[in-house]
Amino acid sequence: MRGFGFSKFKPNQIPKGGFEELLKLFLELLNYTSGDAGEALAWLNELDKQYNLTNDDYGMGDFIDELKQKGYLDEDKQSGGFNITAKTEQSIRQSALEEIFGKLKKSGKGNHRTPQSGQGDEKNAERREFEFGDSLDQIDMTQSIHNAQVNHGINDFMMTERDLEVEEMDYKTLTSTVLMIDISHSMILYGEDRITPAKKVAMALAELIRTKYPKDTLDIVVFGNDAWPITLQDLPYLQVGPYHTNTYAGLELATDLLRRRKTHNKQIFMITDGKPTCLKEGTKYYKNSIGLDRKVVNKTLNMAAQCKRLKIPITTFMIAKDPYLQQFVRKFTETNGGKAFYSSLNGLGEYIFEDYIRNRRKTVR
Numbered sequence: 001m002r003g004f005g006f007s008k009f010k011p012n013q014i015p016k017g018g019f020e021e022l023l024k025l026f027l028e029l030l031n032y033t034s035g036d037a038g039e040a041l042a043w044l045n046e047l048d049k050q051y052n053l054t055n056d057d058y059g060m061g062d063f064i065d066e067l068k069q070k071g072y073l074d075e076d077k078q079s080g081g082f083n084i085t086a087k088t089e090q091s092i093r094q095s096a097l098e099e100i101f102g103k104l105k106k107s108g109k110g111n112h113r114t115p116q117s118g119q120g121d122e123k124n125a126e127r128r129e130f131e132f133g134d135s136l137d138q139i140d141m142t143q144s145i146h147n148a149q150v151n152h153g154i155n156d157f158m159m160t161e162r163d164l165e166v167e168e169m170d171y172k173t174l175t176s177t178v179l180m181i182d183i184s185h186s187m188i189l190y191g192e193d194r195i196t197p198a199k200k201v202a203m204a205l206a207e208l209i210r211t212k213y214p215k216d217t218l219d220i221v222v223f224g225n226d227a228w229p230i231t232l233q234d235l236p237y238l239q240v241g242p243y244h245t246n247t248y249a250g251l252e253l254a255t256d257l258l259r260r261r262k263t264h265n266k267q268i269f270m271i272t273d274g275k276p277t278c279l280k281e282g283t284k285y286y287k288n289s290i291g292l293d294r295k296v297v298n299k300t301l302n303m304a305a306q307c308k309r310l311k312i313p314i315t316t317f318m319i320a321k322d323p324y325l326q327q328f329v330r331k332f333t334e335t336n337g338g339k340a341f342y343s344s345l346n347g348l349g350e351y352i353f354e355d356y357i358r359n360r361r362k363t364v365r
Helices: 019-032 037-051 060-069 086-107 141-152 195-212 232-237 247-259 294-309 323-336 348-360
Strands: 073-075 082-084 122-129 165-172 175-182 217-223 227-230 265-272 278-281 284-287 314-318 339-342 361-364
Touching: 019 037, 019 060, 019 086, 019 195, 037 060, 037 082, 060 073, 086 195, 086 232, 086 348, 141 165, 175 195, 175 247, 175 348, 195 217, 195 232, 195 348, 217 232, 217 247, 227 247, 247 265, 247 278, 247 294, 265 348, 278 294, 294 323, 314 323, 314 348, 323 339, 339 348
Parallel strands: 175 217, 175 265, 265 314, 314 339
Antiparallel strands: 073 082, 122 165, 165 361, 217 227, 278 284
């Protein structure tokens, strides 16, 4: 008889005490508890009981004391509980950046470049033969001299044009991005947590822009029955609500935010797992979760067309596999002239980072 046999899962790498290892686990748990420090510590305590994370020399009490001493926790004197600090919020973003961008660098993604004439502003690791029109300051003299010695010998030194090797340079554009995150109830339905990976990606992207591309701008919009902007500090505490999906409102707000930006390159990244099911008409909501409602779909497609006229491409990251939902996304993408990725939760970060870097980087030849 065919079938599957299941055994108890035993993690290969379990932290064994020490502040740094426990801190990594604590920061990860904060993603799942939406920034609730007390709940994260309770989970960590249960994990300690099950896997013996601490020892007699360094216990959970020592870890909590050190969190307070190093500025990761504030004690709420009224309730007796704990709140995370700005330092903890930044550490969560940095941890997300290392987790997602670290994978991206190892996998070699994000290196798709488009030829663009002009003067670049940052050298990269690529080398090629000299071509007429290349700037003299692009010549790698050390490698060019090496090539000359290999090609002509070292006794009677000579150098020709064929020996010259130049460094490629990246022309980096300023980009304004709005990241839209679906917080409708379906983001936690069917036993799958989709909001936590979305939050991680948002925090990692924000940290990347803040540290590596500080002249770029990132706005974050969440959408359920309505749409509203949130700040970077709000991200760790973001939760799914009992909402429908008002994609139209999210796009309308994102477009309004981008209109105010003075940059030439503008784009919208939208993370969603479902179809648009809601519109706001005056003070009332028009809702229909059954199938694809013609009224809701048409208005959403009209908004996608408006974004196209404003030269704002929309990249949709679809984290649902239903064929009829994917069919809607294809129609939406065709109307806007943007792109769509049908991504698993594990691959979401890599897709977004690759697309973001590709959109702002061109190679100068």
